[in-house]
Amino acid sequence: xxxxxxxxxxxxxxxxxxxxxxxxxxxxxxxxxxxxxxxxxxxxxxxxxxxxxxxxxxxxxxxxxxxxxxxxxxxxxxxxxxxxxxxxxxxxxxxxxxxxxxxxxxxxxxxxxxxxxxxxxxxxxxxxxxxxxxxxxxxxxxxxxxxxxxxxxxxxxxxxxxxxxxxxxxxxxxxxxxxxxxxxxxxxxxxxxxxxxxxxxxxxxxxxxxxxxxxxxxxxxxxxxxxxxxxxxxxxxxxxxxxxxxxxxxxxxxxxxxxxxxxxxxxxxxxxxxxxxxxxxxxxxxxxxxxxxxxxxxxxxxxxxxxxx
Numbered sequence: 680x681x682x683x684x685x686x687x688x689x690x691x692x693x694x695x696x697x698x699x700x701x702x703x704x705x706x707x708x709x710x711x712x713x714x715x716x717x718x719x720x721x722x723x724x725x726x727x728x729x730x731x732x733x734x735x736x737x738x739x740x741x742x743x744x745x746x747x748x749x750x751x752x753x754x755x756x757x758x759x760x761x762x763x764x765x766x767x768x769x770x771x772x773x774x775x776x777x778x779x780x781x782x783x784x785x786x787x788x789x790x791x792x793x794x795x796x797x798x799x800x801x802x803x804x805x806x807x808x809x810x811x812x813x814x815x816x817x818x819x820x821x822x823x824x825x826x827x828x829x830x831x832x833x834x835x836x837x838x839x840x841x842x843x844x845x846x847x848x849x850x851x852x853x854x855x856x857x858x859x860x861x862x863x864x865x866x867x868x869x870x871x872x873x874x875x876x877x878x879x880x881x882x883x884x885x886x887x888x889x890x891x892x893x894x895x896x897x898x899x900x901x902x903x904x905x906x907x908x909x910x911x912x913x914x915x916x917x918x919x920x921x922x923x924x925x926x927x928x929x930x931x932x933x934x935x936x937x938x939x940x941x942x943x944x945x946x947x948x949x950x951x952x953x954x955x956x957x958x959x960x961x962x963x964x965x966x967x968x969x970x971x972x973x974x975x976x977x978x979x980x981x982x983x984x985x986x987x988x
Contacts, residue, residue, distance in 0.1 A: 704825040707832040714904035715896040726888040744907035753778035760907040768910040773811040780807035783820045786839045788880045790937040814947035833863035853877040868896040924971045936980040
């Protein structure tokens with residue numbers, strides 16, 4: 680009897696501790712929301728080939744608004760919007776956080792993401808971060824635990840990814856970036872630290888160079904991001920439907936492979952143009968979803984295709 684009571688106590692205590700830990704995780708994820716002055720900094724630090732020609736350091740900055748567009752018990756979706764001057768908004772990247780998620784689409788190379796299923800035990804207490812491109816297509820994904828220790832809250836993970844936007848149109852000497860991401864909450868906002876490998880993936884992997892990334896998100900006056908808030912109010916119906924269409928593709932649990940360009944245009948250009956078309960008058964969700972599918976389908980390679988009713 681004593682042993683049974685002890686087991687029940689231990690199970691209850693474990694559940695309480697897990698719930699407390701999950702609450703801390705959620706608070707850390709939501710702490711990334713707000714209006715930020717962002718500084719982007721990247722530098723190549725080391726190369727295995729002595730003849731490698733190092734590329735120039737990259738530095739940039741922006742005003743960025745990060746906010747939740749969806750939240751449930753085990754899922755938090757954060758959208759990033761860039762604020763340019765007093766009149767322009769650019770839809771930026773998106774990060775989804777999923778608790779104890781077992782389904783991932785892992786980047787392979789050359790516009791190809793392979794489905795991977797993880798065992799439930801392997802993701803216990805973990806959060807998957809799924810990062811998406813500006814058109815809500817896949818970018819990179821990985822599962823790890825949030826760590827809360829010594830007054831710090833951070834999440835670390837290694838994931839394969841396509842070339843960053845700052846290089847994909849300029850370089851062809853590598854085709855995979857192995858990203859070691861660390862996102863840490865700070866007293867001024869948060870920091871996205873990266874230790875990346877630039878890899879040429881063919882029959883095997885060849886590391887060309889290592890890169891250090893240091894992106895700081897410093898909180899600023901919320902009023903500076905009012906333009907982004909207003910912009911999202913006008914555009915969110917369309918982009919909600921874009922996410923629904925992508926979710927149909929991810930639900931196939933199959934390899935997703937895409938053409939780089941159709942008619943000389945990458946996919947995000949066509950989806951951005953479609954946004955303007957669909958939001959001209961009264962928004963029709965069903966018509967929009969049909970056109971979104973018709974826009975994405977030509978880019979899909981292999982057996983996977985979206986069903987258009």
